């Protein structure tokens with residue numbers, strides 16, 4: 001029997017998260033594969049033909065990075081939030097609080113669980129996207145910078161895992177939580193430039209879009225894959241890093257002040 | 264942790280919800296190796312006290328110490344030493360019983376805890392259920408799992424919040440036997456229960472609380488002594504008029520007396536001017552904890 005309060009609680013909680021989402025593999029992997037296929041079919045292939053892009057970039061190629069990031073963020077958020085929500089309704093969340101698990105361990109383990117699922121979904125999205133690209137353009141879409149791709153996926157995934165965790169800590173019911181997803185998260189993702197370049201927006205809306213931190217995540221991934229972006233790379237790296245720190249602080253505060261009690 | 268530390272010390276604990284005092288300036292302690300019973304009617308504040316011990320709630324005022332560690336200042340040290348069986352059943356939708364115990368061990372820092380888990384599964388009669396999902400277990404089985412969870416890390420302080428609610432007689436007995444076994448291994452126990460007979464048998468000391476306040480605390484048998492009386496029924500050989508301040512009922516040759524718990528039978532007979540020769544049959548019913556409990560609550564209402 002070896003006792004280690006520094007790493008074991010974190011590792012075990014992380015492992016629990018991975019086991020949890022692998023129990024629902026269909027939701028985890030098949031659903032995003034279907035989603036991506038639909039998006040690519042509708043927007044990338046059929047409507048996309050009519051959309052003019054910069055030299056050397058097709059709309060399909062433009063769309064794929066956005067969808068990868070969107071899948072990652074959505075799943076990181078929903079994995080962490082549904083884990084906490086489920087644990088709340090079962091009473092399990094009280095176990096976390098009455099055990100020596102620290103807030104930092106809970107935050108990082110749950111968001112790492114979200115990131116793991118997010119990355120899996122990213123890979124699925126990427127594979128589906130590449131197959132479409134191959135089918136349409138006769139070649140694979142090359143990745144400009146793998147390191148940057150990982151950076152943005154990880155930072156975005158952790159930030160959204162933390163956001164999901166915090167939202168579920170404050171939510172009073174499952175409905176409450178899904179309202180956060182529908183009224184806050186989804187608009188931010190769609191308005192973050194997954195489907196269009198903000199260059200196409202009127203000046204006022206361009207400015208508004210710049211205040212959306214998701215714009216920097218999505219454009220960061222786009223830069224990592226295509227080498228083009230609506231905003232400069234340095235700004236994207238910085239803004240997303242700040243976003244991660246902000247969500248980390250919010251989740252620390254949420255665990256200290258929010259409720260571990262049952263629904 | 265030093266030799267002198269109490270297993271649990273609750274000092275001036277107050278918990279307010281809005282203007283409502285769920286617990287009001289409560290102080291008591293649990294000695295190492297002691298079984299302490301926290302008794303009180305529904306809503307008295309028992310669960311609230313336990314929640315404050317494991318930091319599920321933060322005290323409005325006052326301190327809680329587990330083996331000398333303040334639970335607010337050194338939560339991880341205090342919680343590593345504490346095991347809790349919550350009042351309400353916990354469901355674990357996705358996992359089977361064994362997985363739950365493995366995860367739970369992990370939360371307490373134990374990565375390879377197979378021996379202990381096997382022992383607990385065996386000891387709590389969960390062997391044939393170990394691969395069942397938690398939601399497939401019956402209510403009583405789920406409660407056994409709660410107990411196994413509370414013990415995976417061999418805590419030195421065990422908090423049992425109504426562990427026998429909804430549990431059949433057989434398990435109740437085996438559970439209390441297990442608790443006594445744990446105590447003889449040096450585990451200190453704080454328990455709440457509404458089965459006062461069990462509390463009387465098990466607890467070295469009890470505290471009786473009501474409306475968030477401690478009404479009475481002490482060794483179980485002295486509380487019973489202090490707050491109960493002995494009921495003595497006598498059947499005389501021939502009906503006779505008897506005069507005694509302790510007499511509460513007479514039906515011809517059948518007499519009923521209520522005497523203080525420290526009063527002997529000889530003294531009673533003497534004071535009633537009776538001798539053993541007058542007596543055909545007799546029965547003594549000693550007071551019990553339930554009676555004492557009701558007396559304490561009755562007095563505190565007055």
Ligand SMILES: Nc1ncnc2c1ncn2[C@@H]1O[C@H](COP(=O)(O)OP(=O)(O)OP(=O)(O)O)[C@@H](O)[C@H]1O
Nearest residue numbers: 280284285303304305306307308309310311312350
């Ligand atoms: N979160 C809360 N908000 C407001 N009031 C609460 C809260 N939790 C408990 N209370 C109140 O505090 C009081 C004490 O509750 P507690 O659960 O500690 O009682 P108990 O002694 O455990 O009762 P029981 O025997 O029914 O389990 C009750 O009046 C309860 O309604």
Ligand SMILES: [Mg+2]
Nearest residue numbers: 309310311350
């Ligand atoms: Mg209770």
